[in-house]
Amino acid sequence: MQTTLTARYTTNGNPATVIELAEEPLAAPADGQLLVRMLCAPVNPADINMVEGTYGVKAALPAVGGNEGVGRVAAAGGNVSGFTVGDLVKPPGARGTWRQALTVPAAECVKLPASLTAEQAAMLYVNPPTAWRMLHDFVTLADGEWIIQNAANSAVGRCVIQIAHALGWRTINLVRRADVVNELAQLGGDIVSVETPDTFKQIKTWTGGNNPRLALNAVGGDSAGTLSKSLGAGGQLITYGGMSKQPIKLATGPLIFKDLSYRGFWMTRWYATHSATERDEMYTHLAAQCAVGQLTIPVEKTYPLTEIKTALNTAQQTSRGGKILLDLR
Amino acid sequence: MQTTLTARYTTNGNPATVIELAEEPLAAPADGQLLVRMLCAPVNPADINMVEGTYGVKAALPAVGGNEGVGRVAAAGGNVSGFTVGDLVKPPGARGTWRQALTVPAAECVKLPASLTAEQAAMLYVNPPTAWRMLHDFVTLADGEWIIQNAANSAVGRCVIQIAHALGWRTINLVRRADVVNELAQLGGDIVSVETPDTFKQIKTWTGGNNPRLALNAVGGDSAGTLSKSLGAGGQLITYGGMSKQPIKLATGPLIFKDLSYRGFWMTRWYATHSATERDEMYTHLAAQCAVGQLTIPVEKTYPLTEIKTALNTAQQTSRGGKILLDLR
Numbered sequence: 001m002q003t004t005l006t007a008r009y010t011t012n013g014n015p016a017t018v019i020e021l022a023e024e025p026l027a028a029p030a031d032g033q034l035l036v037r038m039l040c041a042p043v044n045p046a047d048i049n050m051v052e053g054t055y056g057v058k059a060a061l062p063a064v065g066g067n068e069g070v071g072r073v074a075a076a077g078g079n080v081s082g083f084t085v086g087d088l089v090k091p092p093g094a095r096g097t098w099r100q101a102l103t104v105p106a107a108e109c110v111k112l113p114a115s116l117t118a119e120q121a122a123m124l125y126v127n128p129p130t131a132w133r134m135l136h137d138f139v140t141l142a143d144g145e146w147i148i149q150n151a152a153n154s155a156v157g158r159c160v161i162q163i164a165h166a167l168g169w170r171t172i173n174l175v176r177r178a179d180v181v182n183e184l185a186q187l188g189g190d191i192v193s194v195e196t197p198d199t200f201k202q203i204k205t206w207t208g209g210n211n212p213r214l215a216l217n218a219v220g221g222d223s224a225g226t227l228s229k230s231l232g233a234g235g236q237l238i239t240y241g242g243m244s245k246q247p248i249k250l251a252t253g254p255l256i257f258k259d260l261s262y263r264g265f266w267m268t269r270w271y272a273t274h275s276a277t278e279r280d281e282m283y284t285h286l287a288a289q290c291a292v293g294q295l296t297i298p299v300e301k302t303y304p305l306t307e308i309k310t311a312l313n314t315a316q317q318t319s320r321g322g323k324i325l326l327d328l329r
Numbered sequence: 330m331q332t333t334l335t336a337r338y339t340t341n342g343n344p345a346t347v348i349e350l351a352e353e354p355l356a357a358p359a360d361g362q363l364l365v366r367m368l369c370a371p372v373n374p375a376d377i378n379m380v381e382g383t384y385g386v387k388a389a390l391p392a393v394g395g396n397e398g399v400g401r402v403a404a405a406g407g408n409v410s411g412f413t414v415g416d417l418v419k420p421p422g423a424r425g426t427w428r429q430a431l432t433v434p435a436a437e438c439v440k441l442p443a444s445l446t447a448e449q450a451a452m453l454y455v456n457p458p459t460a461w462r463m464l465h466d467f468v469t470l471a472d473g474e475w476i477i478q479n480a481a482n483s484a485v486g487r488c489v490i491q492i493a494h495a496l497g498w499r500t501i502n503l504v505r506r507a508d509v510v511n512e513l514a515q516l517g518g519d520i521v522s523v524e525t526p527d528t529f530k531q532i533k534t535w536t537g538g539n540n541p542r543l544a545l546n547a548v549g550g551d552s553a554g555t556l557s558k559s560l561g562a563g564g565q566l567i568t569y570g571g572m573s574k575q576p577i578k579l580a581t582g583p584l585i586f587k588d589l590s591y592r593g594f595w596m597t598r599w600y601a602t603h604s605a606t607e608r609d610e611m612y613t614h615l616a617a618q619c620a621v622g623q624l625t626i627p628v629e630k631t632y633p634l635t636e637i638k639t640a641l642n643t644a645q646q647t648s649r650g651g652k653i654l655l656d657l658r
Contacts, residue, residue, distance in 0.1 A: 252549050
């Protein structure tokens with residue numbers, strides 16, 4: 001039997017320590033299966049947390065790292081419909097994407113728009129959909145309405161800026177570092193500001209009193225408090241990450257009298273509870289934005305799979321400006 | 330012109346200090362108006378907070394205290410339809426209910442079911458509807474499903490127990506004092522327990538693993554944390570009070586991965602945003618439960634209006650077992 005190179009872990013821990021390169025068997029595709037040759041996969045914070053064992057779901061060990069990524073169909077077994085050789089596909093995250101190839105049931109693969117580049121396609125599954133859903137599923141936003149977010153420099157944050165800008169909504173973007181302000185403004189961020197304890201006092205001026213009804217939080221702690229204090233009546237604070245590892249504090253008064261809501265968002269649950277039709281409709285929108293340059297995710301550096309440990313070390317540095325990608329060809 | 334005795338305040342502060350008895354003019358009812366002779370009014374925590382100036386809405390001063398209460402139509406002006414002399418009515422809270430009589434537009438009055446006693450009717454506007462709405466408007470509860478609440482000994486808490494029991498839902502009731510446990514169990518509370526930091530560990534045993542999806546919080550702080558940790562996937566914590574004056578802390582992980590929601594509920598907003606038809610439908614349900622003894626609010630003591638300061642002092646003691654009422658006849 002053929003084998004394929006994978007980045008595997010047999011125990012949870014620091015990814016740069018526990019991830020090891022290993023050959024795994026690669027079967028020829030049986031009935032209903034595809035052989036997928038991987039092209040590209042990102043290293044996302046959720047991937048890191050999953051290897052650490054600190055994520056919301058735990059992989060059965062040993063496991064191959066990575067949840068996102070893209071490949072091309074290299075061969076198909078019998079009784080496969082809807083896929084042909086050469087199709088751009090996203091294999092199931094549960095099998096690990098940091099690998100050169102895999103044989104997998106076609107039913108577990110998602111066909112991606114052919115117009116995408118390998119790099120765009122590799123990063124389409126988690127961050128742009130997270131931004132898309134948070135902008136569409138909680139508050140019905142009017143034309144020109146304001147949204148506020150922290151961690152605006154993150155991959156999701158950049159997608160929020162670009163999608164909101166393309167759809168005619170305006171964003172207040174809070175960051176920790178002054179050196180990213182210009183870049184995010186050029187992406188389409190209407191207000192980009194380094195967060196301070198007094199930031200919430202500026203919201204009325206920035207928005208002309210139309211305080212946001214949607215706040216997107218990936219930090220927690222004091223920064224979530226800033227977002228919360230910025231919300232107008234009926235506003236919702238949606239949490240999709242907790243970088244500060246500090247809890248969110250809710251004052252009772254605004255919760256009751258301003259009718260605020262605090263909810264979580266997890267893209268994995270959205271995929272598990274929505275149809276392929278809904279998913280593909282979203283992909284069509286996102287691919288169209290990619291095609292005209294309205295949606296880009298900066299790539300800091302691309303590493304071959306053989307340099308996975310260097311890639312993981314780089315991905316864990318918080319000061320980097322773009323995504324770390326693995327080239328799996 | 331006739332006058333009527335009122336309990337009035339001209340400045341915000343401690344109610345027992347700033348509330349003074351005062352005669353106010355009482356006009357004969359003009360076109361579209363009713364003359365209402367008051368029967369009975371409760372002293373609610375929200376009334377206290379409004380006199381203090383710490384409530385979500387502030388009264389224009391001078392103001393008459395009290396927001397809830399009931400009277401009977403004593404006379405009607407011309408062009409009044411839907412009301413006749415003798416009808417049990419709730420006058421508008423904004424004019425203050427701690428008074429012997431008032432002349433008021435009929436359009437601002439709510440006719441109450443004639444089957445109610447004056448005491449039941451006086452307490453129908455705030456607490457039973459708060460319990461009813463929180464049990465109906467957030468989570469669609471299945472037969473026998475569990476609900477958890479703190480401040481179970483409060484007026485709203487007692488209504489939650491009784492309404493849930495009558496409708497076939499089960500309640501976990503957290504209290505601070507062991508001496509109310511038997512009483513709440515007799516009201517229909519399925520589990521009644523003095524809250525400790527380990528309470529959340531018992532939830533699985535109590536519910537057979539069917540953790541509640543609805544938690545009702547009037548305390549905040551650590552107690553809200555206990556409720557939060559008790560919730561099952563997709564659960565909602567609804568806050569309608571903050572007795573501890575401590576914020577609620579939300580851990581990011583459960584918010585995202587357990588899909589929890591944190592929302593506020595304010596009966597005043599519900600009334601402002603729903604139709605008279607929806608309101609009257611709810612009153613019909615509540616009056617029917619009152620009629621068959623399925624919904625009672627214990628009255629600790631009834632004071633005449635002339636003893637308002639004693640009534641206010643008693644109402645501010647947290648250890649009391651029932652409502653303080655004013656007899657306004």
